[in-house]
Amino acid sequence: MPDKILDAHSSDPVTMGWMEGLPPAPDKRLAWARADHMRFPTHRYAYSRMREFLPTARVSRGTGSIWQLPAALRDDIDAITFKAMDDGRELTWAESLAVNFTDAVLVLHRGTIVYERYLGATRQDTPHIAFSVTKSFVGTLAEMLIGEGRLDPQAPIADLLPEMAGSGFADATLAQVMDMTTALDFSEEYTDPSSGIGAMSNALGLTPRAPGYAGPGDVYAFLPTISKSGGHGERFTYRTCNTEVLGWIVARTEGKRIDQVLSERIWAPLGMEQDADFLIDSTGMPFAGGGLNPVLRDMARFGEAMRCDGYGNGGQIIAREVVAAVKAGGSKAAFAPAGYQWLKDGSYTRQWWIMPGNDGAFSARGIHGQAIYVDPAAEVVIARFGSHPIAANTAFDPTSLPAFRAVAEHLARG
């Protein structure tokens, strides 16, 4: 990270000229081997081109017709103001786009696109990495299987995945994995290559391995090495390895890789407008915790279906009970000790974040600014891609969460 972080304008990937030119100038070339796809400011280009850096599986939309989203763009959104949660300064929605290093953002009100903006290297038809927004897709798939009686939320992981019997996950229940109340020796510290998430990223092949690397070569080999630390079910701790285990369980239950399950259960039936790209490890296992690359409108479609209790593209695609389980929220008592400063009184369940307050809003959230924000009361869905210099949501929550809320309240007023 440079001492002085470039702002959104100075780090715009088009201005920077990354990979432009035929051939690109040597200093404009980005390389996976240097992890340019995972560091600022070059990641501002790469997040919209992940398949050009890494092997990917396709999440197929099939050949059905597209779920058309009507559009009636409004010119009053940009001027909406809100107060930043950290320093209380007033910002407009338009100003917040650069502050949050926004790559693309779309607002649906009652299913109609009222605002849509593409910046930097991202366009309507550009898949962009969704990072941990991926988790909410996987959590929803798992809840669908539970609703169908094919998975028991109280089953211990060792019963669902015998390969995990010797790991710290063994006596955790599926529900605990889905709600991330497992107690594991796994650190989610993005800036520390020796953390759990760093080791998992190496196993996945997402980032270059050190010379002589002798660690696990894929996610299946990595997950059983995670040990227990404390008691399961007591408190929420955000750890991506939970979702990798969950993805494995979904795949094992369906007898298919997650990319295919996601295509059959959500992508095709919801009439997504584009295929999505899914980062995979060397076994072809998709990176369930953060590897999905959809286009913005398709992320919004998923949010809209969740807002509408699973109804979308003219049909009940996700069972009402599945969405109800998400909307009911998780344990606030389990969530509170995690100390999320900007999400006090929130909760986490089925791989979704429940927002503080009484409006029932919930969100899928990914590092560097990825989000689906669903406010059923306001009949609003917001989908956003970002490439913020800092991974952690805490870096941009203060200028994002009140912005989302202000837009929802504005639209709810009519």
Place this chain on the structure above:
Amino acid sequence: MPDKILDAHSSDPVTMGWMEGLPPAPDKRLAWARADHMRFPTHRYAYSRMREFLPTARVSRGTGSIWQLPAALRDDIDAITFKAMDDGRELTWAESLAVNFTDAVLVLHRGTIVYERYLGATRQDTPHIAFSVTKSFVGTLAEMLIGEGRLDPQAPIADLLPEMAGSGFADATLAQVMDMTTALDFSEEYTDPSSGIGAMSNALGLTPRAPGYAGPGDVYAFLPTISKSGGHGERFTYRTCNTEVLGWIVARTEGKRIDQVLSERIWAPLGMEQDADFLIDSTGMPFAGGGLNPVLRDMARFGEAMRCDGYGNGGQIIAREVVAAVKAGGSKAAFAPAGYQWLKDGSYTRQWWIMPGNDGAFSARGIHGQAIYVDPAAEVVIARFGSHPIAANTAFDPTSLPAFRAVAEHLARG
């Protein structure tokens, strides 16, 4: 290559179980680092999954409606017989599928699908590597630019690409590159890693590099190293490096990468049903000589548009003059010395192969069995994917070319 080559049935990738299982058993895993994606029998799986082994760019179909191909399947195709060109044995069309290690094949008669078969790991929605069929797409794009007066076929390459001024291409004309009558020190020997094509594959990153590799890191760096050997314009010699240069010229002329040009000029306007994947080098440059991965029907759509003089999906997508230039054929005198045993009296022009005989058939051809066969007189188009153990077309031409011809003649009879 094993001493005894497995037959199509024994090497079926589904029977073999490559990458099956969650996780796949260790002996069922394929790895780019071992070049499993480029060797028999594992390539029989990988040819339908290239994006899972390598970085790829997307050739977007956009969001327009699909060019619907009507279907009226006929049950009389399988029994059509023909005589193999090498040993004269009689085969049925159905028998020829396994003999040629066919992965998928489709026959259009007057624009209607009369036969369609998917085998092994390939399905209707599976992109499959087209290898040198890619060249015919690139050659057609170049001819489109010539037709629009944006490229001069007589211009020397050094004028079009100053970077090539010191190379053996410098004084070759664009037309010579398109017709592959350049004289270059570049061997197209697929089994020799020290050949020109082997070195280019290393530069492209298509195959693993030897430890300590210090050669060119991308195709732009490789092409200027090719030297001249003989006089340009005298005789046809099939060398993939010509198409890399041609792709670079198309990209330079349009100011865009070839994947984007192909999307805008062919993929979207022809109403292709799927995006295609394009293998790229480390600079993002698509492998113009062989890196396109379309689905079978989209390859057939391109053939159908060529059959119909550039008309397809309800419009004139490729100018009539462009197709006329291909149909007119190349110099038989230049082609003859190349000594293609099964293509005597044929020719090559604009990156298309003109078939022997007087029926005006022409073809896009890729190693291991990829083909678009267009017979305008019979109103027939055949698209085929294969994963033959042997790269060279000579290995399967004797059981493919007469098969295509027999089907065309059968359908022409009504």
